[in-house]
Amino acid sequence: MNLQQLIKQLANDSTESLSWFLPEIVLCAVIMLLLLVRLFDGKQRLDLWFVAIAGSVVSFLFSQPWLVCGGGVERTEIFTGLLVIDGFTIAVRSIILLFLVLFLVFTKISGIPDSDDSPDIYTLVFGATLGMCLMVSSNHLLMIFLAIEMASVPSYALAGMLKGRKRGSEAALKYAIYGAGAAGVMLYGISLLAGLTSSAHLPTIALQLAENLGTMSGSEQLVLVLSGLLISVGLAFKLSAVPFHFWAPDVFHGSCAEVNAFLSIASKAAALGLLVRIGIGVGYVPGLEQEVAQDVEAGPAVVAGLLPVAEEAIEPIEDSVEQEVTVNEALQPVRDFIGKLIALLAMITCTFGNLAAYSQTNIKRLLAYSTIAHAGYMMMAIAPLMSSLGSDYGVAEGALSGLLLYIVVYVFMNLGAFAVVAFLRNYIASEEIADYSGMIRSRPYIVICLVLALFSLVGLPPLAGFLGKFAVFASIADAFRATDATYLLVLLLVGGVNTALSLYYYLRVAKIMVMEEPAEGVDIEQYPKAGLEAVYLVAITLPTALLIFFWNPVHAYVVDAVKALIS
Amino acid sequence: MLLAESTALGSSIGAVATLALFVTIGLVFLFVNLLVGRFVRPHNPDAHPEKGDIYECGEPTIGSSFVQFDLRFYVVALLFIIFDVEVAFFFPWATVFGKSEQLSEMAQVEQAVKGNELSADAKRLYREMGVRDTSVGAVSDLTNEDVYTSSKMLARITLIDIGVFFAVLILGFAYVWKRGDLDWVKAVTEQRRLARLPADE
Numbered sequence: 001m002n003l004q005q006l007i008k009q010l011a012n013d014s015t016e017s018l019s020w021f022l023p024e025i026v027l028c029a030v031i032m033l034l035l036l037v038r039l040f041d042g043k044q045r046l047d048l049w050f051v052a053i054a055g056s057v058v059s060f061l062f063s064q065p066w067l068v069c070g071g072g073v074e075r076t077e078i079f080t081g082l083l084v085i086d087g088f089t090i091a092v093r094s095i096i097l098l099f100l101v102l103f104l105v106f107t108k109i110s111g112i113p114d115s116d117d118s119p120d121i122y123t124l125v126f127g128a129t130l131g132m133c134l135m136v137s138s139n140h141l142l143m144i145f146l147a148i149e150m151a152s153v154p155s156y157a158l159a160g161m162l163k164g165r166k167r168g169s170e171a172a173l174k175y176a177i178y179g180a181g182a183a184g185v186m187l188y189g190i191s192l193l194a195g196l197t198s199s200a201h202l203p204t205i206a207l208q209l210a211e212n213l214g215t216m217s218g219s220e221q222l223v224l225v226l227s228g229l230l231i232s233v234g235l236a237f238k239l240s241a242v243p244f245h246f247w248a249p250d251v252f253h254g255s256c257a258e259v260n261a262f263l264s265i266a267s268k269a270a271a272l273g274l275l276v277r278i279g280i281g282v283g284y285v286p287g288l289e290q291e292v293a294q295d296v297e298a299g300p301a302v303v304a305g306l307l308p309v310a311e312e313a314i315e316p317i318e319d320s321v322e323q324e325v326t327v328n329e330a331l332q333p334v335r336d337f338i339g340k341l342i343a344l345l346a347m348i349t350c351t352f353g354n355l356a357a358y359s360q361t362n363i364k365r366l367l368a369y370s371t372i373a374h375a376g377y378m379m380m381a382i383a384p385l386m387s388s389l390g391s392d393y394g395v396a397e398g399a400l401s402g403l404l405l406y407i408v409v410y411v412f413m414n415l416g417a418f419a420v421v422a423f424l425r426n427y428i429a430s431e432e433i434a435d436y437s438g439m440i441r442s443r444p445y446i447v448i449c450l451v452l453a454l455f456s457l458v459g460l461p462p463l464a465g466f467l468g469k470f471a472v473f474a475s476i477a478d479a480f481r482a483t484d485a486t487y488l489l490v491l492l493l494v495g496g497v498n499t500a501l502s503l504y505y506y507l508r509v510a511k512i513m514v515m516e517e518p519a520e521g522v523d524i525e526q527y528p529k530a531g532l533e534a535v536y537l538v539a540i541t542l543p544t545a546l547l548i549f550f551w552n553p554v555h556a557y558v559v560d561a562v563k564a565l566i567s
Numbered sequence: 568m569l570l571a572e573s574t575a576l577g578s579s580i581g582a583v584a585t586l587a588l589f590v591t592i593g594l595v596f597l598f599v600n601l602l603v604g605r606f607v608r609p610h611n612p613d614a615h616p617e618k619g620d621i622y623e624c625g626e627p628t629i630g631s632s633f634v635q636f637d638l639r640f641y642v643v644a645l646l647f648i649i650f651d652v653e654v655a656f657f658f659p660w661a662t663v664f665g666k667s668e669q670l671s672e673m674a675q676v677e678q679a680v681k682g683n684e685l686s687a688d689a690k691r692l693y694r695e696m697g698v699r700d701t702s703v704g705a706v707s708d709l710t711n712e713d714v715y716t717s718s719k720m721l722a723r724i725t726l727i728d729i730g731v732f733f734a735v736l737i738l739g740f741a742y743v744w745k746r747g748d749l750d751w752v753k754a755v756t757e758q759r760r761l762a763r764l765p766a767d768e
Contacts, residue, residue, distance in 0.1 A: 004709075004713055004714065004717040006698070007717045007718075007720055007721045008717065008720075010724075011720060011724060014724070028735075032735065032738055035738050035739065035741075035742040036738060038742065038745070039738075039741055039742060039745050119742075221582055222582050222585060222586065224582075225579055225582040225583060225586065226586055229583070229586065333579065336579070337579040340579070
């Protein structure tokens with residue numbers, strides 16, 4: 001390919017890619033606007049919340065969540081293969097942006113940040129969200145690393161948002177140091193993987209692995225396994241999966257409940273999206289049939305121009321129809337490895353999170369461990385996905401749609417819990433569980449909302465949390481029947497036992513608030529009456545309570561979202 | 568190409584076990600040495616008080632090393648790094664932009680394509696821009712016009728790119744400046760500003 005063709009292709013590719021990239025561009029524009037307005041607003045220090053909320057709504061609309069309905073989104077690689085857009089990307093990106101809108105409303109009501117700090121904080125929030133959007137669409141090892149860093153670095157600063165507080169600074173420092181260590185280890189893993197397969201483009205890596213796995217020497221396999229383990233360190237840090245969870249309780253304790261909600265929901269959703277991206281990207285080559293049908297120049301040629309290795313890797317697909325079956329069959333060991341690794345991490349994470357939550361006396365620490373446990377539940381969905389991806393697409397789609405459903409549910413129930421913590425902090429200036437005793441007499445609405453959120457986190461039937469857990473566990477059971485892999489059965493049992501374990505510590509909070517007497521000397525009448533807070537909480541809790549009636553459309557939506565991804 | 572389950576990652580547990588073995592041996596090696604040192608070395612700090620010094624050999628220390636270090640140094644260092652990285656990004660951009668401009672000028676004076684092939688100068692430029700295949704290839708009637716439009720296009724795209732990049736950077740810089748993070752003695756400057764305010768109004 002000569003320079004003229006290359007330039008034309010690059011120009012075409014960039015303009016076509018931009019239309020898929022609009023939500024991210026809007027986020028960038030909002031960041032610029034926030035800074036620009038503060039430059040010229042003189043002494044009055046406008047509250048820039050209105051800019052932020054308008055920007056987040058526009059960005060959410062541009063993410064076009066409705067495109068997914070009917071499964072009409074083809075897998076499209078944009079920006080010369082750095083990013084990939086498909087139903088899954090659009091769905092998770094929309095969830096993250098919807099959360100951003102809800103989160104901004106929440107910060108306005110809870111009053112942190114004030115108008116003086118608003119451009120700083122919202123710039124960081126939008127920057128982190130931008131990184132998260134890139135995480136769920138990345139298709140290239142470098143992009144994965146950049147996206148993780150882009151999401152992490154603003155989060156470190158957000159953790160220290162309350163300036164001048166020792167705990168806040170400690171949280172930010174711990175988070176930054178852990179993050180830097182995990183990023184370094186992950187980069188090492190990325191370099192090993194890229195060196196072994198001489199590419200950083202995930203589908204190309206998958207093709208290379210499919211071709212070479214059988215002939216690899218023992219030491220090369222060892223390096224491959226090592227690279228997988230090292231990359232999983234970086235991801236486990238983002239997911240706060242055990243044994244890389246140490247930062248989570250301290251960071252959650254030190255930073256304010258608003259930041260906790262952001263870290264616990266948006267960051268987890270993005271990290272799970274990235275985990276799926278890597279799992280499917282390295283362990284499976286989607287859409288082989290279509291690429292074969294096309295002129296080989298048209299599709300991946302753009303990538304081939306910039307990443308010369310890809311050209312050679314794409315060769316084997318052309319050969320015969322027989323070959324395309326083998327590519328995805330040959331990747332079965334890779335998928336098994338990823339699936340087993342994630343299953344193991346998920347089991348440990350879930351169990352540890354639930355057990356450690358028992359002895360917590362601070363509600364934010366308790367919710368931090370609950371976040372760890374829920375990261376474990378959500379990671380469980382990836383094991384059946386990986387184990388049945390090559391053999392049984394129905395089960396794989398079920399697992400992925402179950403994960404998406406869990407994420408949707410998790411957004412509402414966890415945001416509800418953290419919102420209550422923030423509002424109660426504004427009233428009683430305490431985040432100790434003991435200080436919540438007898439709270440139901442002074443503000444019943446808030447307490448009922450928190451109790452519903454907690455019951456939903458346990459996964460008790462009429463509430464939304466049950467639907468998420470059911471979808472994930474059912475997909476594990478399906479995959480077990482389809483593949484007869486023992487570890488899936490163990491995973492299912494561990495998940496069930498953990499659900500029972502978690503009952504106690506969630507209900508203890510509910511019991512203290514509802515059944516115990518208020519502490520001595522506390523005049524419950526002196527607290528201000530809840531106004532806007534109650535409205536917001538009810539609005540957040542309603543989906544949690546009523547999703548069971550609207551379960552079908554939501555389920556149909558997530559099934560549509562994953563349809564074009566793997567088949 | 569078809570792989571046997573036993574040779575490949577099917578035995579991934581074995582590979583993980585090998586890695587775990589390496590890690591364990593590494594850890595054991597470290598701690599065994601520390602332990603041996605602990606038993607072998609003499610331990611009498613009272614007899615040699617200079618053992619407790621920070622620098623056992625050399626200068627006696629003056630004061631504690633836990634001195635307060637001004638945070639503003641970090642702010643300045645951070646700003647320096649941002650602009651340093653920015654300049655590092657400018658270099659590759661400048662070579663591409665300059666060469667594409669050069670190519671378009673060459674094409675304008677009808678020097679880029681001779682006959683049906685690129686001229687020697689144009690080929691050199693191509694290679695410097697990283698295009699390994701300088702043959703015209705499938706294009707049978709390459710003209711100076713084609714080379715001119717495409718290289719102008721590249722120049723324009725890169726100019727827009729760097730414009731956006733630089734604008735973002737400058738905006739951030741202006742924001743930091745406005746916030747007063749660049750004032751060396753921020754607190755004093757702020758006080759002076761506040762003190763001046765009533766007089767101004």
